[in-house]
Amino acid sequence: MGGGGGVPEQGGGGKRKKKALDAVINVVPAIDLLSCCITFLLYTAVWTQISRLQVQQLGTGAPEPTEAQPPQKALAVTLAVGERGMALSVGDAAYEIPSLGRGGDGAVTQDLKGLSTRLRAVKSEYPDQASIIVSAEDTVPYGDLVHVIDACLAAGLVQVSVTGV
Amino acid sequence: MAIIQPGKRPAKRFEKSRILGGKIGHGRKATNAELNVVPMVDMMTMLVIFLLQQFSATGEVLYMQKDIRLPDARHGQMIEQAPVVAISSDQVVVAGQKLADVADLDRDAGYLNIPALEERLREEKKRWDFIHQSDPGTKWDGIVNIQADQKVPFRIVKRVMYSCGVAGYFNLNFAALDIGSGAAAASAEK
Numbered sequence: 191m192g193g194g195g196g197v198p199e200q201g202g203g204g205k206r207k208k209k210a211l212d213a214v215i216n217v218v219p220a221i222d223l224l225s226c227c228i229t230f231l232l233y234t235a236v237w238t239q240i241s242r243l244q245v246q247q248l249g250t251g252a253p254e255p256t257e258a259q260p261p262q263k264a265l266a267v268t269l270a271v272g273e274r275g276m277a278l279s280v281g282d283a284a285y286e287i288p289s290l291g292r293g294g295d296g297a298v299t300q301d302l303k304g305l306s307t308r309l310r311a312v313k314s315e316y317p318d319q320a321s322i323i324v325s326a327e328d329t330v331p332y333g334d335l336v337h338v339i340d341a342c343l344a345a346g347l348v349q350v351s352v353t354g355v
Numbered sequence: 356m357a358i359i360q361p362g363k364r365p366a367k368r369f370e371k372s373r374i375l376g377g378k379i380g381h382g383r384k385a386t387n388a389e390l391n392v393v394p395m396v397d398m399m400t401m402l403v404i405f406l407l408q409q410f411s412a413t414g415e416v417l418y419m420q421k422d423i424r425l426p427d428a429r430h431g432q433m434i435e436q437a438p439v440v441a442i443s444s445d446q447v448v449v450a451g452q453k454l455a456d457v458a459d460l461d462r463d464a465g466y467l468n469i470p471a472l473e474e475r476l477r478e479e480k481k482r483w484d485f486i487h488q489s490d491p492g493t494k495w496d497g498i499v500n501i502q503a504d505q506k507v508p509f510r511i512v513k514r515v516m517y518s519c520g521v522a523g524y525f526n527l528n529f530a531a532l533d534i535g536s537g538a539a540a541a542s543a544e545k
Contacts, residue, residue: 231406241431242528333505
């Protein structure tokens with residue numbers, strides 16, 4: 191029966207109080223610890239999430255392969271990026287992906303959606319293909335180049351080599 | 356005139372008198388006030404959880420600069436510790452040291468390399484070789500991070516890439532703002 195809390199016991203020659211059930215927890219050390227944690231985490235927090243798109247440079251500096259690799263069925267997939275749009279060549283086949291014109295600031299807008307569709311079709315046709323060569327004209331901005339490489343990675347062509355025209 | 360509660364009104368000198376049991380005088384408030392700290396602990400716990408989610412073990416490899424606006428990408432990987440070549444619309448910088456002017460690079464477009472950048476990267480490579488001379492198991496990976504403004508033309512990036520390649524840095528990482536793998540997964544499903 192829990193109803194007798196705080197009621198003095200009768201008889202026995204004295205009145206005894208029961209211990210209170212509420213315990214007081216000292217939260218001050220917890221606050222100290224949390225304050226230290228917050229200070230440390232605020233100091234070390236990285237607010238901008240920057241990622242990397244790994245590419246190879248075609249021709250310059252790359253080391254020679256040391257071990258003899260088995261001959262593979264070489265399919266050359268090349269994507270030329272320029273002001274007029276993009277040209278994708280897969281072996282002997284060639285596809286044109288024209289640009290969407292110029293934006294308000296005069297910059298060329300590339301058809302990235304069309305490129306993604308075309309690259310996915312190439313990947314579904316050649317599932318083992320993982321390499322692509324992106325050759326960009328001198329005037330192509332870095333932002334467009336990154337978007338094109340991102341589209342290649344999205345399609346599963348993860349070995350991207352970049353070169354100039 | 357002020358309204359006074361009826362009752363005993365002894366003289367002021369008796370107000371604090373213990374003989375009268377101290378009941379006559381006005382009771383003072385206790386000096387120890389209890390503060391409820393539980394909401395504060397709750398808030399701090401939430402803050403710690405949020406900040407732990409933001410925590411990155413690799414630290415900040417690339418620092419955002421005012422004059423460099425990075426393009427966004429969905430399928431990038433986690434950034435690695437490597438030398439960073441920052442290309443803004445005005446200059447090429449490595450570790451806070453200005454190595455070339457973009458205007459000068461545009462002017463002498465006949466060359467492909469940037470000598471100062473090459474020299475700086477060779478120094479970095481020498482330092483890496485010195486650090487790892489007693490560790491023959493570690494192979495040179497030749498990674499360099501290129502952080503360029505999204506409007507920088509490829510002719511500048513190409514020269515930086517060439518200089519990196521000549522100096523032995525053949526694995527290039529183009530830096531981009533990560534706009535989330537969740538969005539990438541959603542777009543991949545479409």
